[in-house]
Amino acid sequence: AAGVIQSPRHLIKEKRETATLKCYPIPRHDTVYWYQQGPGQDPQFLISFYEKMQSDKGSIPDRFSAQQFSDYHSELNMSSLELGDSALYFCASSSKRGNPRGETQYFGPGTRLLVL
Amino acid sequence: AQTVTQSQPEMSVQEAETVTLSCTYDTSESDYYLFWYKQPPSRQMILVIRQEAYKQQNATENRFSVNFQKAAKSFSLKISDSQLGDAAMYFCAYTGTASKLTFGTGTRLQVTL
Numbered sequence: 042a043a044g045v046i047q048s049p050r051h052l053i054k055e056k057r058e059t060a061t062l063k064c065y066p067i068p069r070h071d072t073v074y075w076y077q078q079g080p081g082q083d084p085q086f087l088i089s090f091y092e093k094m095q096s097d098k099g100s101i102p103d104r105f106s107a108q109q110f111s112d113y114h115s116e117l118n119m120s121s122l123e124l125g126d127s128a129l130y131f132c133a134s135s136s137k138r139g140n141p142r143g144e145t146q147y148f149g150p151g152t153r154l155l156v157l
Numbered sequence: 158a159q160t161v162t163q164s165q166p167e168m169s170v171q172e173a174e175t176v177t178l179s180c181t182y183d184t185s186e187s188d189y190y191l192f193w194y195k196q197p198p199s200r201q202m203i204l205v206i207r208q209e210a211y212k213q214q215n216a217t218e219n220r221f222s223v224n225f226q227k228a229a230k231s232f233s234l235k236i237s238d239s240q241l242g243d244a245a246m247y248f249c250a251y252t253g254t255a256s257k258l259t260f261g262t263g264t265r266l267q268v269t270l
Contacts, residue, residue: 074257083248083260084202097257129200135256145192146258148202 045134045149053155054122062117062152066134073115076131122156159184161251163261170239171269178234178264180249189253191232197245244268
């Protein structure tokens, strides 16, 4: 079965640079979530999209923005990178069709971002 | 706000034995879902099992089962016949009205020979 695809898998950036992370959800999934997992921590919710509209927002810095496109893929744009942004960034997808709540989120392999 | 608590930072089990990982949560919602995710050293997040709060029957997936106590807001994971491949970090997670996942701090499970 097709899974969530994230690219790139690894990214090294300098401070104050920008980064773009991409997420391709499971086919026919309409909802995308972004999570950030720092070293030794649990994943923290950043932002989510349903049918290309932002549906919820968590602890996402103002330097970050995201969107979901017409083909349902999503991109997380990160500007003015800081050392503290070094983390594993997960994208997860789910389908709300017929079940507005309680859908299971399936995670991609993550993008490891290192800011030097 | 909903919170998820995992009070066991680390657990150890011998191969073929059974281990139970604990999770408690706090919520004022009546309709919600609980999950256990496994994160092996590859750091991939893998769904282990899911429980709907409105269902009284405990979920089971092969060697994995849960003990869901709604009144006590407890959601423990039992792993039977433990295997070396079960060694990982296990996260308990909650989702309710806001469909984002709220995770516990995780329990690192070690499986010994």
